[in-house]
Amino acid sequence: MHRTWTEIVAADPGHSRRYAERWANFAAQGRDIDGEARLIDAMAPRGGRILDAGCGQGRLGGYLAQRGHRVVGVDIDPYLISEARKVQPGGTWKVGDLANLAEVLAAADSDPENEEAGAHPTGDFDIVVAAGNVLTFIDPADRGAVLAGFRDALAADGRAVMGFGAGRGWSHDDFEADAFEAGLRITHRFSTWDLLPFDDRANFIVAVAERA
Numbered sequence: 450m451h452r453t454w455t456e457i458v459a460a461d462p463g464h465s466r467r468y469a470e471r472w473a474n475f476a477a478q479g480r481d482i483d484g485e486a487r488l489i490d491a492m493a494p495r496g497g498r499i500l501d502a503g504c505g506q507g508r509l510g511g512y513l514a515q516r517g518h519r520v521v522g523v524d525i526d527p528y529l530i531s532e533a534r535k536v537q538p539g540g541t542w543k544v545g546d547l548a549n550l551a552e553v554l555a556a557a558d559s560d561p562e563n564e565e566a567g568a569h570p571t572g573d574f575d576i577v578v579a580a581g582n583v584l585t586f587i588d589p590a591d592r593g594a595v596l597a598g599f600r601d602a603l604a605a606d607g608r609a610v611m612g613f614g615a616g617r618g619w620s621h622d623d624f625e626a627d628a629f630e631a632g633l634r635i636t637h638r639f640s641t642w643d644l645l646p647f648d649d650r651a652n653f654i655v656a657v658a659e660r661a
Contacts, residue, residue: 451618454525454586465528469506484642485580486512488655489610493518497575500554500602501540502547502595503583505529511537521569523553541569547583548591550598571602577609580642584624585617592619596631600660609633612642612655621654633658 458464475482486509493499497518501510504522506529514520520540524530525547533542545553554569577599587595599609611628615621625635635658640651647654 451585453588457586458526465526469529469532472506472508482508483512485509485578485612488642488644489513489576489578490516490518492608492610493576498573498604500574500577502550502577502579502599503581503586504533504540504542505581507533507537507540507542509578509580510540510542514539521554521574523547523550543569546591547587547598548594550595551601554602571598573604573607574602575604575607577602577607579609579611579613582613582617584611584613585619589618592627593631596628596633599658600632603660605660607659608636609658610655611658612653615652615654621651624654625656628656628658629661632661634661 472482489499489509490513493513495517499510499513499518499520501507501513501520501522504510504524505526507522510520510522511533514537522530522533522540522542523545524542525545527544530542530544533540543553551571554571579599584595603609613619628635635656637657638647639645639655640647640653642655
């Protein structure tokens with residue numbers, strides 16, 4: 450069974466640090482690590498409100514904040530959020546469980562290093578994005594709550610963009626059924642973040658969804 454992020458970190462306390470270092474090394478090597486962010490930037494209105502769900506160290510959200518979007522990132526990993534606050538000061542970064550998203554967004558953030566501390570009400574994000582296989586690190590028992598939280602976070606005309614690979618404990622068919630049950634209507638499916646077509650043989654899905 451695929452382990453949750455919390456289980457991985459509990460078994461290997463150095464995992465989060467190595468994860469952040471890996472992406473920093475990719476960037477230093479000149480590798481393209483911004484493909485997901487470019488798609489979201491193209492989809493969002495200028496200065497849009499974007500929720501980076503499972504933001505890690507701010508790789509995606511930081512790119513978007515630098516382009517003028519108002520970004521809130523949420524991640525369950527305190528180490529990665531501390532890194533995001535250091536290297537991506539343009540966003541607001543919150544430690545929290547995506548299964549309790551409304552509470553996380555509404556809570557005042559008391560960390561003095563967070564320049565945009567305060568409540569961020571749900572229900573008005575232009576885009577909610579979950580990239581980097583984030584959804585497959587969620588406890589299966591929490592999947593419905595996470596997807597419903599995405600639905601509630603969206604503005605009336607907002608869109609959720611979610612991507613993850615096959616063979617990671619959540620089949621694409623089951624994901625789509627769970628999204629529908631949570632009140633999300635999937636409008637587009639792609640097999641990559643640069644929008645190659647999706648079919649039943651695809652090893653990856655990028656799903657765009659609206660409130661049902």
